[in-house]
Amino acid sequence: MSRSEKVQPAQAGVQALAESLMETIEAGGRGVVHLDAQGRIVEANGTAERIFEKGAISSGLGGRLFARSRQNNLAVQQTINLALPPLGTRAVAGRVIVNRPDGPVPLVLRVFPINGGEKDAQSQPVAAVVVITDPLTSAGIDPTLIQQTLGLTPKEANVAVLLTQGKNVREIATSTYHSEETIRTQIKSARGKLGLKRQLELVLLVRSLGVFP
Numbered sequence: 001m002s003r004s005e006k007v008q009p010a011q012a013g014v015q016a017l018a019e020s021l022m023e024t025i026e027a028g029g030r031g032v033v034h035l036d037a038q039g040r041i042v043e044a045n046g047t048a049e050r051i052f053e054k055g056a057i058s059s060g061l062g063g064r065l066f067a068r069s070r071q072n073n074l075a076v077q078q079t080i081n082l083a084l085p086p087l088g089t090r091a092v093a094g095r096v097i098v099n100r101p102d103g104p105v106p107l108v109l110r111v112f113p114i115n116g117g118e119k120d121a122q123s124q125p126v127a128a129v130v131v132i133t134d135p136l137t138s139a140g141i142d143p144t145l146i147q148q149t150l151g152l153t154p155k156e157a158n159v160a161v162l163l164t165q166g167k168n169v170r171e172i173a174t175s176t177y178h179s180e181e182t183i184r185t186q187i188k189s190a191r192g193k194l195g196l197k198r199q200l201e202l203v204l205l206v207r208s209l210g211v212f213p
Contacts, residue, residue, distance in 0.1 A: 031132030039064055039080050042126055051132055056100030056107055065130060072098045076109065083113040083128045091128075093195045095204060108133040110205060113195070146206060156190040159183060163199065164206045 031048030033041055040063040044052070052058040057076070060066040065080065067073040079094035091113035098107040110131045147157035162172045169187075173180045187199060196202050 031130075031134070033065060033130040033132065034126045035065070035080065035084070035128040035130060036125060037084060037127040039084055039128075041065060048132055051107065051134060054100065057098050057109070057132070067096075067098050068101065069099055072096070079109070079111050080128065080130075083111040091195065093205075095201070105134075150190075150205075151193060152190050153186075156186050156193075159186045160190055160202055160206050163187070164203050 031051045032045045033048050034043040036042050041059050044059070055068055057065065057067045057072075065076065067076045075096045076098065079096050082092045082094050085091055093113060094111050096109040096111075098109055100107060110133070112129045112131070114126055114128055144157070146152065146160060147154055150157070150160075152160065158176070159172055162175070167175070169180050169183050172178075173183045176183070187202065191197070191199070191202055194202070194205065196205065
């Protein structure tokens with residue numbers, strides 16, 4: 001099989017994943033932005049476009065995502081760079097709080113690398129997905145969509161939701177009839193899939209996707 005024959009299925013798979021993420025998250029009222037390997041905007045859904053119009057974050061020069069506040073923008077660019085590292089470097093998902101001029105409640109941005117986030121524009125038209133949550137307008141997402149959106153198993157998604165409800169490992173083990181070690185393994189597996197180092201990051205991610213109103 002030639003290199004081009006191998007690349008085409010890879011392109012189709014990444015594109016399908018990105019489109020699935022956009023459809024699933026948009027159902028919950030979130031803004032979704034696709035970035036290419038250079039950090040340029042490939043596509044943005046209607047919710048994201050409406051958020052752009054309010055000015056806290058928008059599409060800037062060169063088709064890149066930027067925040068109005070200089071401090072917030074530095075954080076946004078750093079997070080995108082971590083999700084789109086040089087070839088051979090591990091991509092990392094990230095979360096950014098962006099203040100807005102029209103109110104005290106900030107936006108929450110979450111950047112997800114797709115297929116490792118490697119900078120290979122030819123084989124990867126969509127290299128990262130940015131999810132923008134506006135707590136004032138985003139609808140709650142059914143917990144079952146966490147599994148589909150984040151690519152977790154049903155048990156991993158359930159544990160993540162229980163953590164977000166404030167339950168600790170012992171309480172989750174008791175309520176699910178599993179050992180504490182099993183629950184810790186599921187949390188570790190979920191964090192590994194999402195490139196998260198801490199349990200708190202998993203909790204914040206689930207909350208940012210709107211599991212709860």
